[in-house]
Amino acid sequence: MIYFVATVLTKGQRKEFGFYAENRQKASAFATHKYDGIIIKVVEEKEPLEDQFKRFKDDLLKNFKKKKIKPNNLISAMRQLAVMVNAGISIHDSLKEIASATDDPSLKIVFSKLADDINSGHSFSKAMKFFRFELGNLTIAMVELGEKTGNLDEALYALSDMLEEIRSNLIKFKKAMAYPRNVMIAMAVAFSILLTYVVPQFKEIFDQLGANLPLPTIILMTLSDFLVTYGSLVLVGIIISVIIFKYMVNNDLQFRYKWHAFLLRLILIKNIINFSTLSRFTLVFSELIRAGIPVAEALDTSIEMIENLPMKKRLQSVKFTVEKGGTLHQGLSETGLFENMILQMIRAGENSGTLDAMIKKVAEYYKMRFDAIIDGLSEAIEPIMLFFIAGIVILLALGIFLPMWDMGNAVQGRS
Numbered sequence: 001m002i003y004f005v006a007t008v009l010t011k012g013q014r015k016e017f018g019f020y021a022e023n024r025q026k027a028s029a030f031a032t033h034k035y036d037g038i039i040i041k042v043v044e045e046k047e048p049l050e051d052q053f054k055r056f057k058d059d060l061l062k063n064f065k066k067k068k069i070k071p072n073n074l075i076s077a078m079r080q081l082a083v084m085v086n087a088g089i090s091i092h093d094s095l096k097e098i099a100s101a102t103d104d105p106s107l108k109i110v111f112s113k114l115a116d117d118i119n120s121g122h123s124f125s126k127a128m129k130f131f132r133f134e135l136g137n138l139t140i141a142m143v144e145l146g147e148k149t150g151n152l153d154e155a156l157y158a159l160s161d162m163l164e165e166i167r168s169n170l171i172k173f174k175k176a177m178a179y180p181r182n183v184m185i186a187m188a189v190a191f192s193i194l195l196t197y198v199v200p201q202f203k204e205i206f207d208q209l210g211a212n213l214p215l216p217t218i219i220l221m222t223l224s225d226f227l228v229t230y231g232s233l234v235l236v237g238i239i240i241s242v243i244i245f246k247y248m249v250n251n252d253l254q255f256r257y258k259w260h261a262f263l264l265r266l267i268l269i270k271n272i273i274n275f276s277t278l279s280r281f282t283l284v285f286s287e288l289i290r291a292g293i294p295v296a297e298a299l300d301t302s303i304e305m306i307e308n309l310p311m312k313k314r315l316q317s318v319k320f321t322v323e324k325g326g327t328l329h330q331g332l333s334e335t336g337l338f339e340n341m342i343l344q345m346i347r348a349g350e351n352s353g354t355l356d357a358m359i360k361k362v363a364e365y366y367k368m369r370f371d372a373i374i375d376g377l378s379e380a381i382e383p384i385m386l387f388f389i390a391g392i393v394i395l396l397a398l399g400i401f402l403p404m405w406d407m408g409n410a411v412q413g414r415s
Helices: 024-034 049-065 071-086 091-101 105-119 124-135 137-149 152-209 215-251 253-263 269-290 295-304 309-323 328-335 340-352 355-375 377-414
Strands: 002-010 013-021 038-044
Touching (some): 013 024, 024 038, 071 152, 152 269, 152 355, 152 377, 253 269, 269 309, 295 309, 309 328
Antiparallel strands (some): 002 038
């Protein structure tokens, strides 16, 4: 983020306000939205040391202060908004009504502020961009679609269905992960208790007898000593690491890019991210094309909602290809994200003039692939989980029993 200073003429006085933005264009937009009065100039300046410290503190704490709107409440609010807009009620009045009726504090704050911004002359989608964290990229993209097509109510209905589907997939994902997660937590707790309280007792016995310890026992004793001596420090270190990690992911673009790239290299996770992202991208893109939005502009809106930065960067190259006069399927082919069968379908859609229908079929295909992965996730994780559990059991068994067998053989030999 870059530090800017806005000079504002308000109530006959010149005042200066410091703030942060990604670039000059966004800085000017932010100043216009934030400060009352006439914006004289917005210039980039060196960030004061005091503001640097304040920004670090605010960025560190904002993850605990900001709360996303609960999915159920957001879906319900969007359906209500769609019904009210369809009935001819103004967006401002609809937002105010929903904000006053909801029990979700985050939704109440966001919708109230959106209503105020719209009343100040901002468009619905532009006002929403200030609440990207709370609302999500998909919500903003679909509202932009509704504004561009003039069918905001239809876009909100479609958005509600898509959010409902995402919530359903998330519930399925959590259910699939529940059993492996619970088993792994139970094993971790049991293993920690054994290392902390049980293994040290055997260590005293082995030391008294002066037994030669095999490698599994040495590993077990080393882990036990480390956990007993530094266990509390390890716990504190894990908590601090999680806080720093969340801070870096949310505030450092390069770190977030590397983290997203790492996720795309993980087994199972990469397929979940790929198919869910491409399903939503193609679905929104097909709706935009069907509404008559130019391909380049439709790509711009569809790509904006993508969360994964490496995939977003690849898909942005498609827009450049199209703007230079290339075909859509050629641009998609260069990303390396789409199968040959998909590219042929899009090519056929371009040639026949049925691009929107063909891309809709592509979206359905990716949704089917994503659902199949979620449905089989538990079965796919079980072998990994069993392998990990087997490793712990073997280490415990060999670490404890091998020295006892050796001592038993030694005693029999002396007798």
